[in-house]
Amino acid sequence: MDLKGIIAISGKPGLYKVAAQGRNNIIVESLDSGKKFPAFATDKISALEDISIYTYETDVPLVDLYTKIADKNDFTAAISHKESAEKLREALTDVLPDYDEDRVYDSDIRKLYQWYNILIDKGLINKEAVETEAAQAQEEE
Numbered sequence: 001m002d003l004k005g006i007i008a009i010s011g012k013p014g015l016y017k018v019a020a021q022g023r024n025n026i027i028v029e030s031l032d033s034g035k036k037f038p039a040f041a042t043d044k045i046s047a048l049e050d051i052s053i054y055t056y057e058t059d060v061p062l063v064d065l066y067t068k069i070a071d072k073n074d075f076t077a078a079i080s081h082k083e084s085a086e087k088l089r090e091a092l093t094d095v096l097p098d099y100d101e102d103r104v105y106d107s108d109i110r111k112l113y114q115w116y117n118i119l120i121d122k123g124l125i126n127k128e129a130v131e132t133e134a135a136q137a138q139e140e141e
Helices: 062-072 085-095 106-121 127-140
Strands: 006-009 016-021 025-030 036-040 045-047 052-054 059-061
Touching: 006 106, 052 062, 059 062, 062 085, 062 106, 085 106
Parallel strands: none
Antiparallel strands: 006 016, 006 045, 016 025, 025 036, 052 059
């Protein structure tokens, strides 16, 4: 699964794809609506490929966690981000039992599942891509 160019913008709901780069900004496209607009350097932008989840041992990249969630849900949508915090924490514990419960907040888990379901809906997380990446990783070893 390739999350290159997929970003989250603080204060704006959903996920965005980088469409172009301007002089003082980047042009992003909403994955939900398809609308394009500029994002400026003053916006807090996070690339999904750079985000990790705290565990007691190490940090787990979001891509790895999404792969585990996809395997568990057979590459279909997961629990809704609108479920109760307890249900969301249970679902996360099923796929990542050693996540740091003190440093991973309920709002983080909500975003994690909301983003996962958006990516599944848009076909950016699929079984073929995950299997291809796994095969490439084995060849490199």
